[in-house]
Amino acid sequence: MGGIVRKRIDELARGRFSCAEPMMAFSTDRVELQVLEGRTCQGEFEMKSENSLPLRGRVYSSNSRMECLTPQFEGESVRIKYEFHSEGLMEGDIQKGDFFIVLNQAEYNLSFVVTIVKLYADTSMGPVRNLKDFTALAQENWEEAKKIFYSSCFKNILGEKAGNKSLLYQGLSKGRPSDLNKGAGQEKFFHIQVTWPEYGRIFPGLSFKGAGGVYLRYQ
Numbered sequence: 001m002g003g004i005v006r007k008r009i010d011e012l013a014r015g016r017f018s019c020a021e022p023m024m025a026f027s028t029d030r031v032e033l034q035v036l037e038g039r040t041c042q043g044e045f046e047m048k049s050e051n052s053l054p055l056r057g058r059v060y061s062s063n064s065r066m067e068c069l070t071p072q073f074e075g076e077s078v079r080i081k082y083e084f085h086s087e088g089l090m091e092g093d094i095q096k097g098d099f100f101i102v103l104n105q106a107e108y109n110l111s112f113v114v115t116i117v118k119l120y121a122d123t124s125m126g127p128v129r130n131l132k133d134f135t136a137l138a139q140e141n142w143e144e145a146k147k148i149f150y151s152s153c154f155k156n157i158l159g160e161k162a163g164n165k166s167l168l169y170q171g172l173s174k175g176r177p178s179d180l181n182k183g184a185g186q187e188k189f190f191h192i193q194v195t196w197p198e199y200g201r202i203f204p205g206l207s208f209k210g211a212g213g214v215y216l217r218y219q
Contacts, residue, residue: 063097
């Protein structure tokens with residue numbers, strides 16, 4: 001025993017120091033997010049010490065859109081909160097980067113991938129992303145389709161290049177959902193003839209005839 005102590009004293013005298021380092025593990029291999037256009041999204045990941053030694057350090061992000069809400073940490077188990085800002089990004093845009101963790105003079109990284117999406121209505125038949133989906137829903141469930149028509153999600157169904165179609169929708173959507181019902185105690189159905197080249201479908205809707213190749217009529 002005396003020899004071991006003497007050896008350790010000699011090592012310290014020569015400037016040789018040794019200390020146990022914490023062994024860290026992440027709760028995930030990669031952070032993957034879907035964020036709505038123009039919105040912020042918060043999340044978190046966890047870091048744990050696998051040998052009961054406390055973790056102490058800082059976290060940085062390589063992407064300015066990914067903000068670290070927990071830039072400093074200490075403890076055997078810590079949660080790192082973050083917030084992603086999608087202002088100015090469009091559907092389909094992808095942002096990548098890394099969280100850099102500086103821990104006890106060592107550096108670790110955790111990658112992240114963020115995909116930008118639009119807000120689409122989630123219905124009994126699945127997400128409604130275009131007029132084809134809306135037509136199918138309206139044929140199966142008119143009441144549900146009517147609610148979507150008056151929701152903020154419907155403009156995303158028209159797409160970015162809607163042009164006159166968007167103006168037409170803005171005019172129609174200023175009405176009230178009750179305007180789609182005719183008569184008391186009796187459910188009425190309407191049909192819309194959409195003659196845009198990519199659709200040409202018939203589905204329940206409002207009574208209106210306007211520009212842009214959209215014809216709405218009672219039936």
